[in-house]
Amino acid sequence: MSKRSSPNLITRRRFIKIGGTGAVAVLAVACAPAAPAAPTAAPAAPKPTTAPAASGAGKPGGQIRYAMNNEPDSLDPAKTAQASAFNVMMNLYDTLIWQDPVDLKYKSGLAESWESTPDGLTHTFKLRKGVKFHDGTPFNAEAVKANFDRIVDPATKSPQAASKLAAYQSTTVVDEFTAKITLKTQFAAFYDALSQTWLAIASPTAQKKFGDDYGRNPVGTGPMMFKEWVAKDRIVVVKNPDYNWGPPFWNHTGPAYLDQITFVGISENGARLTAFESGEIQVMETVPEGDFDRLKKSGKYQMVVARTPGSPMTIFMNTEKAPFNDINVRKAIMHGLNRTELINAAFFGLYSPADTPIADNTLYHSKKAVGMYPYDMEKAKKYLEDAGWKPGPDGVRVKNGEKLVVDFVDLTTYEPKVVATQALLKPLGITVNVKALDQATRVAMGHKGDGHMFSTALLDSDPGAIQLVYHSRNLGGFDWSRIKDAELDKLLDDQAKEPDTTKRAALLEQAVMKIMENAWSFPIYNFARLFGVSPKVKNFRTHPIGSYPYLYEVSLE
Amino acid sequence: MGTYILKRLLAAIPILIGISALVFFSLKLVPGDPLSAITGDAVIGKEEADRLREQYGLNDALHVQYLSFVGRAIQGDLGRSLQFKRPVIDEIRAQLPATLQLTAAAMVVALTVGLGLGILAAIRPHSLLDGLTMSIAMAGVSFPSFWVGLMLLLIFSLALGWLPATGTEGFERLIMPAATLGFGAAAIIARLTRSSLLEVLQQQYIVTARAKGLSFVKVVFRHALRNALIPVVTIVGLQFGNLLAGAVVIETVFSRQGIGRLLVTAILGRDFPLVQGVILFVASVYVIVNLLVDLSYALIDPRIRYA
Numbered sequence: 103m104s105k106r107s108s109p110n111l112i113t114r115r116r117f118i119k120i121g122g123t124g125a126v127a128v129l130a131v132a133c134a135p136a137a138p139a140a141p142t143a144a145p146a147a148p149k150p151t152t153a154p155a156a157s158g159a160g161k162p163g164g165q166i167r168y169a170m171n172n173e174p175d176s177l178d179p180a181k182t183a184q185a186s187a188f189n190v191m192m193n194l195y196d197t198l199i200w201q202d203p204v205d206l207k208y209k210s211g212l213a214e215s216w217e218s219t220p221d222g223l224t225h226t227f228k229l230r231k232g233v234k235f236h237d238g239t240p241f242n243a244e245a246v247k248a249n250f251d252r253i254v255d256p257a258t259k260s261p262q263a264a265s266k267l268a269a270y271q272s273t274t275v276v277d278e279f280t281a282k283i284t285l286k287t288q289f290a291a292f293y294d295a296l297s298q299t300w301l302a303i304a305s306p307t308a309q310k311k312f313g314d315d316y317g318r319n320p321v322g323t324g325p326m327m328f329k330e331w332v333a334k335d336r337i338v339v340v341k342n343p344d345y346n347w348g349p350p351f352w353n354h355t356g357p358a359y360l361d362q363i364t365f366v367g368i369s370e371n372g373a374r375l376t377a378f379e380s381g382e383i384q385v386m387e388t389v390p391e392g393d394f395d396r397l398k399k400s401g402k403y404q405m406v407v408a409r410t411p412g413s414p415m416t417i418f419m420n421t422e423k424a425p426f427n428d429i430n431v432r433k434a435i436m437h438g439l440n441r442t443e444l445i446n447a448a449f450f451g452l453y454s455p456a457d458t459p460i461a462d463n464t465l466y467h468s469k470k471a472v473g474m475y476p477y478d479m480e481k482a483k484k485y486l487e488d489a490g491w492k493p494g495p496d497g498v499r500v501k502n503g504e505k506l507v508v509d510f511v512d513l514t515t516y517e518p519k520v521v522a523t524q525a526l527l528k529p530l531g532i533t534v535n536v537k538a539l540d541q542a543t544r545v546a547m548g549h550k551g552d553g554h555m556f557s558t559a560l561l562d563s564d565p566g567a568i569q570l571v572y573h574s575r576n577l578g579g580f581d582w583s584r585i586k587d588a589e590l591d592k593l594l595d596d597q598a599k600e601p602d603t604t605k606r607a608a609l610l611e612q613a614v615m616k617i618m619e620n621a622w623s624f625p626i627y628n629f630a631r632l633f634g635v636s637p638k639v640k641n642f643r644t645h646p647i648g649s650y651p652y653l654y655e656v657s658l659e
Numbered sequence: 660m661g662t663y664i665l666k667r668l669l670a671a672i673p674i675l676i677g678i679s680a681l682v683f684f685s686l687k688l689v690p691g692d693p694l695s696a697i698t699g700d701a702v703i704g705k706e707e708a709d710r711l712r713e714q715y716g717l718n719d720a721l722h723v724q725y726l727s728f729v730g731r732a733i734q735g736d737l738g739r740s741l742q743f744k745r746p747v748i749d750e751i752r753a754q755l756p757a758t759l760q761l762t763a764a765a766m767v768v769a770l771t772v773g774l775g776l777g778i779l780a781a782i783r784p785h786s787l788l789d790g791l792t793m794s795i796a797m798a799g800v801s802f803p804s805f806w807v808g809l810m811l812l813l814i815f816s817l818a819l820g821w822l823p824a825t826g827t828e829g830f831e832r833l834i835m836p837a838a839t840l841g842f843g844a845a846a847i848i849a850r851l852t853r854s855s856l857l858e859v860l861q862q863q864y865i866v867t868a869r870a871k872g873l874s875f876v877k878v879v880f881r882h883a884l885r886n887a888l889i890p891v892v893t894i895v896g897l898q899f900g901n902l903l904a905g906a907v908v909i910e911t912v913f914s915r916q917g918i919g920r921l922l923v924t925a926i927l928g929r930d931f932p933l934v935q936g937v938i939l940f941v942a943s944v945y946v947i948v949n950l951l952v953d954l955s956y957a958l959i960d961p962r963i964r965y966a
Contacts, residue, residue: 169825173924175699175742183701259714261698265707317744333743333753334916334924335827368825368914369924372809376824377914380816383825541700542691542929549692560702570702579705 152203155353156641160657165362166384166639168653169374173334173367176317178309179302180253183262185561188299189387189650190365193339193358194236195302195322198227198246199293200349201563203646206465208293209349212241212303212323222288222601229279233347235305236327243281247273248306250283266295288599290606291564298563298647323347325358325654337365352655353641359657378403384636385651391449391518394632404642406633407452408649411464413560413568414456417510417523417624418582420554425506430489432621436475438482438530439523445627447525448518453627459572459617460565460610461628467565468611471618482530491531499531507533508554511547514538516557519626523555548582556582559629563647565610569594572617583622590616664950671946678942679732679935683725686931693717696741696930715741728935737939738932742924747936750921757827757916761840761909762902764833768841769848769898774891776845777852782879784857792849799846804905808839808912825914836913840905844898851894855887862886888959896952900945 174187179195182188198213213227233241250273253263269289274282285292295301308321320328325348326339345357366383368374371390378386379397389397389405398405419426419435426432441455456462458471486499486506494500498507510520517538524534537544537553548556558580560567570576573594574586590613597609617623631649635642641655697711712718719727731738737747776792783789815835816824826832859865860883868878907919914920918937925933956963 176744178744181744182699183697183703184699185701256710256714259697259711261703261707261711262701264710265704314739315745332827332916333750334757334920366825366914370911370914373812373825373912373914376812376816380820380824382816382823540691540927542693542695542927543689545695546690546692558702567702570704576705579708580702581705 152643152646154204155351155643155655159354160359160640160655161659162357162359162657163361164658165360165364166636166653166656166658167364167366167382168385169366169368169377169383169387171367171371171374171388172369174337174365177320177328177331177337178317179300179304180249180258180260180263181317183300185650186367188647190337190339191299191302191320191322192324192645192650193326193363193653194320194324194328195299195304196233196324196347197299197302198229198296200351201294201297201646202349202351203643204351206646208297209351211297211349212246212347222290222292223285225283225285225292226276227281227283229281230347231279233323234344235308235321235323236342237305237308237321239305239307239321241303241323242278243273243275244278245303245306246281246283247275248309249303250301252306252309253301263300266298266300288601290598290600291566294564326360326363329362335366339363339365348654352652354655358654360653363653378634381636384639385642386634387631389632389634391452391632394452394634395450397634402637404633404635404637404639406635406642406644407630408633408644408651409454409461409463409628409630410559410561410649411461411646412562412565412629413459413571414461414625415453415519415557415559415627415629416459416571417555417557417626418548418571419621419623420551420556420582420584421622422551422584423554424504425489425491425501425508426554428489429621430485431491433475434482434485434489434530434532435527435624436482436621437478437485438527439624440477440526441626442477443526444519444522448522449627452632453630456625456628458625459568459614459623463628464563464565466607466610468607468614470611471614474618475621479529486530493531497528497531498533505533506531507535509535509537510555510557511537511539511544511553512557513541513544519557548580549578551582551584557626558582561629561647566594566598568610568613569598572613572622585617585620585622587616587620660954664954667950667953671943674946675939675942676729679729679939680725682935682938683728683931684721686929686934687721689929691929693741693929693931696925696928696933699928728932732939737936740925740930740933742928742930742933747933750933751918751936751940754916754918754921758903758906758910758918760833761836761906761915761917762899764837765840765844765902765905766895766899768837769844769902770895772841772845773848774852776849778856778879778884780849780853781856781860782875784853789853793853796846796849799842800850802842804839804843805908805912807842808835808909811835811839812912827916832913832915836909836915839912840902840909843905844902847894847898848891852887852891855890856883859883859887885959889956892955892959893952896948896955899948903941903944 170186170189172186174190175184176182177187177191179191197211199208200211202209212230214230216225216227218225229243235241250270252258253260253267254270269285269287271284271286276282305321309316312319318331325342325345327342329338329340331337340362341358343357346355374386375393377383394405397403419432421427445451445453445455460467490501491499491506498505510523512520520536520538524536527534547553560571571580572585572590574591577584577586593609593613597606600606600609638659640657640659642651644651694708694712739745740747740750743750776796780789780792812824815822822835823832865878865883868882906917907922910917910920911923922937925937
């Protein structure tokens with residue numbers, strides 16, 4: 103295992119023994135430099151957490167069943183925003199460029215090389231020759247143009263890809279294998295965006311042929327080909343025998359090892375666990391924290407904590423409402439809520455604590471804000487006293503006859519986190535009401551500011567994505583702290599356009615410091631996806647964005 | 660009879676319109692943003708969210724949305740699912756066979772077990788056998804089906820490894836869901852069969868039949884049971900509706916395909932067109948089943964006639 107692995111990375115010693123040839127490669131996630139053009143050394147060094155590919159050929163053949171916690175909505179990269187869809191699409195499609203999970207640089211994919219003009223507005227890609235989509239359509243510059251033009255076409259109603267291409271102006275087909283992309287505005291995260299499967303290249307022939315139903319009949323250039331989708335039951339993909347154009351950092355070349363992968367969506371945790379433990383499925387996503395610990399202790403499985411880059415799981419404090427409109431109360435939370443206790447109580451200590459808005463495995467993570475608010479109960483109490491909140495007769499603090507009561511609105515599956523927060527804030531004299539709801543409701547409440555505390559993590563390989571939760575343009579969206587700060591907005595806007603990585607890092611650091619000084623949010627832990635993997639599955643490791651496994655590399659014992 | 664059926668079917672139209680309006684407007688009262696159906700768990704910018712709301716027509720006034728829904732529904736178009744981006748009718752069609760299969764199998768379980776236990780209990784009332792069968796029935800009524808389902812999973816999939824825990828394909832994946840779903844209904848049918856049969860067995864014609872020297876078995880099956888079945892058939896019809904409703908839970912517990920699981924996904928995702936479509940469909944099924952139940956009385960009891 104890589105020495106750079108983060109401490110929360112979990113690999114079973116016994117598995118290493120079973121692995122024999124050292125064909126163990128695990129987990130966690132690397133981050134991604136968003137630098138345009140030639141990859142340069144990152145100014146701030148994040149900690150990549152994915153191990154390099156293990157050497158040694160895997161045995162071709164065999165199939166696995168892979169359980170996710172929901173069924174994808176569509177396998178059209180232009181039309182979905184769901185993690186489960188990304189997971190499947192990564193096998194069906196290729197991107198123009200790929201991000202190496204270890205050295206964090208961009209490597210060739212469907213594009214062999216690329217260059218940018220100094221103004222960062224024009225990017226020319228030399229495309230790989232001899233690549234064919236699964237339906238036989240040749241891959242070329244026309245295909246790139248057709249895909250990107252389709253994504254930005256309002257008729258496509260693209261939920262995610264279109265926002266990644268917000269700066270897109272046009273694509274010019276220079277010749278069959280040269281595509282020139284022009285941007286409207288500078289966009290520092292352009293290469294990062296291109297490396298995400300949302301911008302993968304699909305067969306234009308198939309898109310025309312299937313029209314609105316393309317998402318059920320996906321055709322890409324990837325290592326696996328779509329076979330069938332039985333709604334609410336399974337999605338089956340099979341090996342593409344012609345595949346020979348994977349990124350250079352994969353553990354082999356040529357076709358994938360596995361003959362077939364069957365993806366199933368099982369939302370019920372109990373059923374997903376039973377299917378995994380009875381051997382029906384070989385890879386299980388979203389293992390409940392409590393069961394993760396039990397399965398790990400059983401010694402029968404590879405249990406994987408795969409960290410995601412972006413923002414940690416964070417509590418957002420609604421600054422428009424009392425008591426969090428008072429910075430002293432927010433600072434009291436920053437000092438008074440014990441992160442480690444929270445992670446231990448709610449999540450069996452599986453995650454590593456995080457205390458800044460950009461996770462430490464993400465590009466431009468700055469150490470400057472780390473440790474700014476150490477856990478200190480006395481300090482927390484003093485802040486509350488300064489804010490005028492005095493202990494009441496029943497232990498709950500009171501000010502002007504009002505009790506210090508806040509609503510924590512969260513997803514039902516996150517209820518342990520909310521309950522632990524409630525218990526940990528009680529000694530401070532703060533009463534936390536638990537509001538555990540379904541996703542659609544709690545998101546709507548967050549958008550409306552209906553509540554005092556909300557939480558979410560942000561999965562993105564580019565740290566500029568924090569604007570989604572801190573920029574005032576997202577008030578009424580995911581700016582759940584309801585921050586309206588012109589200075590912060592400017593920092594976030596400037597970094598998004600800054601082509602110089604050093605300057606961009608400095609801008610992001612200033613933004614982070616501003617967020618921390620104002621105590622707008624309470625980062626809790628580094629978000630990670632929890633996998634259970636059968637010991638028969640070899641070479642399981644994950645992709646930088648959102649921790650999706652490279653199933654191309656996987657083989658069976 | 661034909662006029663009767665036609666009348667009943669025509670009467671269903673206002674019912675379905677009422678249901679559609681009720682569902683449509685109550686969905687709008689439920690908190691939660693239908694945009695979730697499109698964006699899922701993704702964190703997206705407010706500008707993108709506004710753009711998508713506009714593109715998917717979520718900003719239109721309520722009555723406009725409803726009228727356009729009704730207008731299309733009359734022409735047989737239930738709209739497109741926000742979540743799955745394909746016609747609602749295709750989603751229903753894809754899930755229907757699995758639910759029908761599950762419901763039918765559960766009905767077989769319910770009838771076999773329910774009638775069996777009910778008859779056993781009725782022919783030896785207040786005996787040990789009666790006590791035992793009625794205890795089983797009591798358990799069936801009181802254990803929630805999701806719990807029974809999880810217990811079966813625990814025993815037959817995890818501990819014994821005899822049956823697969825999830826999925827739809829094949830007979831072996833039908834056994835546990837059908838047993839779980841059928842068990843609750845079986846319990847109700849058993850209790851009803853017992854009391855109805857006991858009542859009939861007290862009738863004088865039964866005594867006459869016995870006095871004429873017919874065997875007890877013949878009397879029970881040929882004379883008593885047929886008369887005892889009328890209330891049972893009513894409840895079986897109602898149970899069919901319950902089984903459909905129960906499929907929502909069972910399909911989720913066993914991760915089976917089906918209308919129930921489709922509905923859960925649609926509701927959680929605030930996929931309004933899909934929720935509408937599925938509920939209208941299920942409501943139509945209820946209407947038809949009720950009609951069939953009414954018609955079946957005439958088959959069982961020749962004295963009942965419809966005009």
